[in-house]
Amino acid sequence: MEVxxxxxxxxxxxxxxxxxxxxxxxxxxxxxxxxxxxERSSKKKGYDYLDFSLATxxxxxxxxxxxxxDVAHIYFSTKKKSYIxxxxxxxxxxxxxxxxxxxxxxxxxxxxxARKGVIEQTYRHFFINNLxxxxxxxxxxxxxxxxxxxxxxxxxxxADFEKLNAQSSYEEQDVTFIPISALKGDNVAxxxxxxxxxxxxxxxxxxxxxxxEQEELTAMRFPVQTVxxxxxxxxxxxxxxxxxxxxxxxxxxxxxxxxxxxTSSKIKTIEFFDKQYEEAIxxxxxxxxxxxxxxxxxxxxxxxxxxxPQSAKTLTASVCWMDGKALVPGAKYxxxxxxxxxxxxxxxxxxxxxTDYSGEDVAGTQLTLNEIGKVNxxxxxxxxxxxxxxxxxxxxxxLIDTQSNTTAGVGFIG
Amino acid sequence: xxxILKTNALESEAIYIFREVVAQFxxxxxxxxxxxxxxxxxxxxQKAFYPGKIPFPLLHVDTGHNFPETIExxxxxxxxxxxxxxxxxxxxxxxxxxxxxxxGKYSSRNMLQTTTLLDxxxxxxxxxxxxxxxxxxxxxRAKERIFSVRDDFGQWDxxxxxxxxxxxxxxxxxxxxxxxxxxxxxxxxxxxxxYIEQEQIEIPSIYFSHKRKTFVRDGLIWSASKYVYxxxxxxxxxxxxxxxxxxxxxxxxAVESEADTIARIVxxxxxxxxxxxxxxxDDKRSEAAMEKRKQQGYF
Numbered sequence: 001m002e003v004x005x006x007x008x009x010x011x012x013x014x015x016x017x018x019x020x021x022x023x024x025x026x027x028x029x030x031x032x033x034x035x036x037x038x039e040r041s042s043k044k045k046g047y048d049y050l051d052f053s054l055a056t057x058x059x060x061x062x063x064x065x066x067x068x069x070d071v072a073h074i075y076f077s078t079k080k081k082s083y084i085x086x087x088x089x090x091x092x093x094x095x096x097x098x099x100x101x102x103x104x105x106x107x108x109x110x111x112x113x114a115r116k117g118v119i120e121q122t123y124r125h126f127f128i129n130n131l132x133x134x135x136x137x138x139x140x141x142x143x144x145x146x147x148x149x150x151x152x153x154x155x156x157x158x159a160d161f162e163k164l165n166a167q168s169s170y171e172e173q174d175v176t177f178i179p180i181s182a183l184k185g186d187n188v189a190x191x192x193x194x195x196x197x198x199x200x201x202x203x204x205x206x207x208x209x210x211x212x213e214q215e216e217l218t219a220m221r222f223p224v225q226t227v228x229x230x231x232x233x234x235x236x237x238x239x240x241x242x243x244x245x246x247x248x249x250x251x252x253x254x255x256x257x258x259x260x261x262x263t264s265s266k267i268k269t270i271e272f273f274d275k276q277y278e279e280a281i282x283x284x285x286x287x288x289x290x291x292x293x294x295x296x297x298x299x300x301x302x303x304x305x306x307x308x309p310q311s312a313k314t315l316t317a318s319v320c321w322m323d324g325k326a327l328v329p330g331a332k333y334x335x336x337x338x339x340x341x342x343x344x345x346x347x348x349x350x351x352x353x354x355t356d357y358s359g360e361d362v363a364g365t366q367l368t369l370n371e372i373g374k375v376n377x378x379x380x381x382x383x384x385x386x387x388x389x390x391x392x393x394x395x396x397x398x399l400i401d402t403q404s405n406t407t408a409g410v411g412f413i414g
Numbered sequence: 415x416x417x418i419l420k421t422n423a424l425e426s427e428a429i430y431i432f433r434e435v436v437a438q439f440x441x442x443x444x445x446x447x448x449x450x451x452x453x454x455x456x457x458x459x460q461k462a463f464y465p466g467k468i469p470f471p472l473l474h475v476d477t478g479h480n481f482p483e484t485i486e487x488x489x490x491x492x493x494x495x496x497x498x499x500x501x502x503x504x505x506x507x508x509x510x511x512x513x514x515x516x517x518g519k520y521s522s523r524n525m526l527q528t529t530t531l532l533d534x535x536x537x538x539x540x541x542x543x544x545x546x547x548x549x550x551x552x553x554x555r556a557k558e559r560i561f562s563v564r565d566d567f568g569q570w571d572x573x574x575x576x577x578x579x580x581x582x583x584x585x586x587x588x589x590x591x592x593x594x595x596x597x598x599x600x601x602x603x604x605x606x607x608x609y610i611e612q613e614q615i616e617i618p619s620i621y622f623s624h625k626r627k628t629f630v631r632d633g634l635i636w637s638a639s640k641y642v643y644x645x646x647x648x649x650x651x652x653x654x655x656x657x658x659x660x661x662x663x664x665x666x667x668a669v670e671s672e673a674d675t676i677a678r679i680v681x682x683x684x685x686x687x688x689x690x691x692x693x694x695x696d697d698k699r700s701e702a703a704m705e706k707r708k709q710q711g712y713f
Contacts, residue, residue: 001608003423003600031689070575072556073549075602082424084600096577103579225433230466238465244430244581249418272419273461280419285429287464298437322577336582339437398582405586407576 002081004210007105007134009098009125010090014111015142019182020074020087021052023204026189029076071101080208090121092355095370096322098128099410103396106212107136109203114147114179118160120356126161127353130170131318131372131412133389136210137175138203144195145181151197154179170389178203217282218391219309220248222256222302223338228287240271240287241296243339246393249281250288255305258296259384264305265292299340301384301394309394311384314347317411318388319367319375323401325408327367327375333408335379337397343380344399350374367409375411387414424605425458428597430581431560432462435542435595436469438585442542442595443500445531446472448484449660450617451546451598454606456491457615458597459544471498473543475530477523478505479641479662487618502534519643522664532568535592542585544595550602551690560599566590603658603690604683611676623656623674634667658683658690 010016024030030038042051074085086101088094102108110125112118129137139161147153158177165175178187179198186192189204201209228240254267270277271287280286290296303309321327327346335344351361352373367373386394399409435442444459446452459468474488492499504526507513512533513526535543549556559575561583576584585593598606610617627638629648636642638650641663655668656679669688673679 001422001605032687033689070557070572072553073600074556075550075600077602077604082602082605100577100579225430226437228463228466232465235465240465242433242462244426270419271464273464275416277419278417281421283423283426284419284421285426285433285462286419334586336584338582339434392580396580396582398577398579398584400584400586405584405588407578407582407584410577410579410582 001077003084004081004207004212005084005086005104005106006207007086007088007098007101007108007129008111009088009101009108009128010111010121014090014113015182016087016090016111017052019109019111019140019142019180019188019203020085021050022182022185022188023083023085024052024074024076026185026204027076027078071097078204078208083207090125092124093370095124095128095372096320098125099132099320099322102128102132102134103410105132105134107138107207107210108134109138109140112139112141112157112161114141114143114153114157117157118164122161123164123356126164130168130173131320133170133173133392135172135174135212135216137173138206139175139177140182140203141177141179142182144179144186145184149179149186149192149194151195154198176200176206178206218247219307219386219394220250220282220304221246221338221386221391221393222250222288223340223393224296224298224300224302225339226298227296238289239293239296240289241302242285242287243302244285245280245282247282247391249279250286251279252277256290256302257305257308258294259301259303259308260311260382261295261300262308263292263294265290265294267291299338301338301340309384309386309391311382313379313382315377315379315383315385315413316350317375317377317397317413318372319399319409319411320372321367321369321409323406323408324369325401325404326369327399327409328365332402334400334402335377335383335397335411336400337383337385338393340383341400342383343402344377345380347376347378350376385413388412389414422609424598424601425461425609427600428455428458429462431583431595431597432459432544434561434583434585435544436463438583439542439593441538441540442470442544443473443538443540444468444470445543445545446474446488446499447546447660448474448480448488448618449546450606450610450621451548453491453615453617454601454609455544455546455597456495456497457613460495468495468497470544471500473500473502473531473534473538473540475527475534476501476503476505477527477662477664478503479523479639479664481618481620481637481657481660481663483618483620484660487616491616500534500538502530502537504530506530507533519645521643522662524661524665528568535568540592541587542593542595544597546598547596548601548603548606549596549599558596558599560596561585562594562596563587564592564594568592604680607676607680607683611680617676618660620657620660621679623654623671625652626655626668627651628653628655628668635669636667637663639663 072087088097088101108129180187187202224241225243257264268289268291329346331346352364354360388395395413397411401408507529513529628635656671673682
């Protein structure tokens with residue numbers, strides 16, 4: 001079954017939980033016992049409607065405060081696809097969670113309250129979807145029932161948003177506007193009769209038609225996770241390189257170069273469990289063997305010999321900071337780039353994105369929790385890497401605090 | 415030779431996670447309950463390291479109240495695949511006075527498993543425990559990371575979890591800490607059953623429709639057994655049932671079902687209006703039952 005990963009971001013007031021609840025309900029993904037539990041909790045809280053956020057806000061603290069704090073994962077399926085929603089909070093203090101949700105997403109839903117139009121939060125959501133280059137963005141203008149399903153309201157919001165979009169450097173991004181009422185179910189799973197002026201699809205129909213696996217092909221990257229050397233007589237000289245294929249497909253016979261050693265060989269076999277294949281597409285976890293007996297270990301990346309990326313002892317990246325301890329020049333972190341780790345020193349902070357996400361940059365000497373800025377790094381050794389805009393797997397990394405071991409930030413090279 | 419590998423995204427993700435565990439940790443273990451999810455994990459691990467053997471042992475925390483069918487199945491699987499199985503018993507912790515057996519109508523050894531698990535982690539110095547928990551099972555589990563760091567008391571700090579971005583898993587820990595790893599986090603119950611069907615994976619017989627002596631309490635069907643407390647007015651009847659989820663006898667309720675093949679189970683689940691954990695007695699203790707247990711080190 002096809003799997004589609006979606007990110008949603010927003011606050012309770014946007015009707016985000018109602019939208020998710022509606023998608024679950026209309027695809028019959030909510031079982032009776034879960035529905036009853038929501039009814040019971042809603043009643044206990046004195047609500048006269050079903051509060052679907054009670055199904056997704058899994059932590060006691062979240063239910064107490066009525067807010068989403070952490071990323072929740074919600075699952076539903078249709079006959080065609082399995083959907084995984086990473087549901088994240090929309091407030092500025094949870095930017096890091098939004099980035100986390102968007103990092104996994106093939107499509108993203110930005111909710112706008114029809115009565116309020118484009119607000120600061122919209123800027124932030126759009127900026128993050130842009131930075132992370134989420135290919136498909138649905139701008140769902142919600143609560144259309146509260147503005148009498150007025151086309152003009154929708155068109156005005158769309159025009160405002162398109163001004164925002166005009167500043168985007170990610171031209172291939174596919175932005176679709178859909179007027180909805182999550183509460184009433186208009187244009188969520190079914191097309192609405194209330195808005196005959198809208199000729200597009202419902203949210204679900206749009207998602208059903210997406211086919212992200214066949215899009216966005218880039219250079220192939222195969223980071224080696226582990227070397228398989230079975231200690232069995234029948235596989236005496238066997239050396240298989242286990243990993244997941246990113247960017248593009250890999251074929252038997254392809255000429256490949258091993259990074260960072262720059263030694264070359266050809267793909268001898270592509271194996272998955274006890275079978276061999278001529279070709280495997282991006283996203284496949286496979287084991288490969290090479291024609292030549294060369295030295296390959298975890299952390300190495302196999303690339304096609306005509307697609308070797310740049311290498312340098314420095315790099316510049318947009319960093320979203322996720323730790324309570326601020327990022328400052330001079331500090332050392334471990335960079336995890338694919339399956340490889342190198343020590344890095346913060347050289348300087350070039351600029352910081354203004355927190356109103358107006359597109360302005362500000363100067364600063366440190367990057368604090370939830371801030372995004374451009375950072376220059378010095379590396380302890382040469383690293384082969386891509387620009388994130390050209391290659392997601394080769395152009396992203398996390399920063400690990402060498403004392404606390406926590407994941408302190410994420411970087412997008414370029 | 416087959417032409418193009420058709421990728422199953424969930425399977426590919428799980429295999430990727432298994433390989434990260436073996437590369438990033440020194441002493442991993444697979445927590446094996448004999449249920450369908452941990453059986454699925456064994457198959458995925460087999461695929462991840464083929465033609466090598468599964469490079470870590472299995473740990474079964476035995477409450478002593480298991481369905482005999484599960485234990486029989488476990489031993490057969492271990493034998494067939496040449497796996498290394500470690501069993502630790504809740505009974506030992508009770509005998510040593512570390513924990514006290516619950517009494518009364520809802521008594522269960524489910525909570526007591528935590529102590530035995532944490533002791534085993536300490537005994538063998540496991541740094542990664544791979545489990546079959548899924549985010550769709552329960553709303554506290556929906557918040558769980560793929561690599562979930564626990565302190566030396568096994569505690570889950572749910573408000574301070576490491577961000578997980580892209581496929582970049584960070585398994586760096588201090589000595590004494592360990593990581594719980596959930597390779598099938600993103601699978602739903604139906605995904606697991608469809609996979610079992612597709613792969614023709616063998617599972618214990620209690621998952622299939624069978625006759626069993628049972629009684630009804632709080633709308634759930636309980637197994638009549640010497641391990642399960644029963645009031646005199648709770649009448650035992652033979653029913654045609656099967657189990658959708660397998661914990662031990664004291665925490666798992668049966669469902670009435672005629673499904674006697676995997677295909678029939680898959681179609682039953684597709685049309686079911688009750689969730690899988692609707693038959694878990696241990697979850698019904700309170701709305702936050704799972705979150706509380708996880709904070710204490712429960713798997």
